[in-house]
Amino acid sequence: MIPKVRRFKRRRMIPLEVRANVRVSPSFSRLTLGGATLAGYSSPGRDHTVRLFFPRTRQAGLWLPSLRNDAWMAETLLQPVSRRPWVRNYTVREHRPDKQELDIEFALHGDQGPASAWAARARPGDPAGIFDEGYSYLPPDGADRQLLVADESALPAVLAILSAAPAALTGNVFLEVPRTADIRPGITCPAGVEVKWLPRDGAGTIPGELALEAVRNTPDLGAPSYAWVAGEAKLATGVRRHLVSERRVEKKDIAFIGYWRHGRSSPG
Ligand SMILES: Cc1cc2nc3c(=O)[nH]c(=O)nc-3n(C[C@H](O)[C@H](O)[C@H](O)COP(=O)(O)OP(=O)(O)OC[C@H]3O[C@@H](n4cnc5c(N)ncnc54)[C@H](O)[C@@H]3O)c2cc1C
DSSP, rough: OOOOOEEOSSOOEEEEEEEEEEEEETTEEEEEEEEETTTTTOOOTTTEEEEEEEEEEEEEOOOOOOOOOOOOHHHHHHHTTTTOOEEEEEEOOOEGGGEEEEEEEEEEEOTTTHHHHHHHOOTTTTTTEEEEEEEEOOTTOOOEEEEEEEEEEGGHHHHHHTTSSSSOEHHHHHHHSSSSGGTTOOOOOOEEEEEEEEOOOOOOOTHHHHHHHHHHHSSOOOOOEEEEEOOOOHHHHHHHHHHHSOOHHHHHHHHEEEEBBTTTTOOO
């Protein structure tokens, strides 16, 4: 599944440190990362994705690759495990250039994931690093009716997209979260966009299944001119298949990104 991604032309490895770690709701931690190294940094908003580097347990500091092109991955993998950091994809939820800091919101899913475990315990002063990737929310001009679908891993991206959306935007948004207490009241969103929150609340479903069912069972989606879907891989592919075969949405008008795979660790 290779999405259309707009990549940044100038990229650099940016060492940062944790400034704050706030438990936003039972399943989400918002980490603020900052440093003078963010001077001159800019974010396009949307689903701005970075590679996030963080140390393994028992590593004293954080090693970052020196390369600024795609060879950073090979450079990282060649390091001994004692030096090699963990690396995962995350979304810049908000960038505050005046304070030289940015927020990343982590969907916490227990200690079996290194990123989830790190985010649950990170404290001010802990080292982290980022490397810009790009963004995939690329609605064509005039796409004034849209469909956005996400599980908790892509909630930060959808909230960033909605907070910058034009007032005239209309459409449907489906947001699956682990628990009712994870619903964010009063999100910034155009008045013509209908947001449906889908808490699992302990139902034994794999993340994404509720959202996929909700999209399938919504009688009228109002012919979206653009759709953006992200989350567990089956959610992304399932919604795309449904839109193409049942709703006659053109493939070119659908961005679908598998953020993670149930039962499989991210590489890195
Ligand atoms: C472009 C992009 C942007 C992303 N932005 C964000 C973001 O802003 N916030 C965010 O929380 N995630 C985001 N993700 C998803 C995140 O990268 C993955 O969830 C990642 O696998 C988490 O790493 P980990 O070390 O915690 O778990 P891993 O080591 O990768 O996986 C360990 C186990 O946990 C399971 N797992 C992984 N993620 C989840 C999950 N979310 N819920 C339940 N089980 C899971 C895996 O299936 C595996 O069994 C993004 C992914 C992509 C590709």
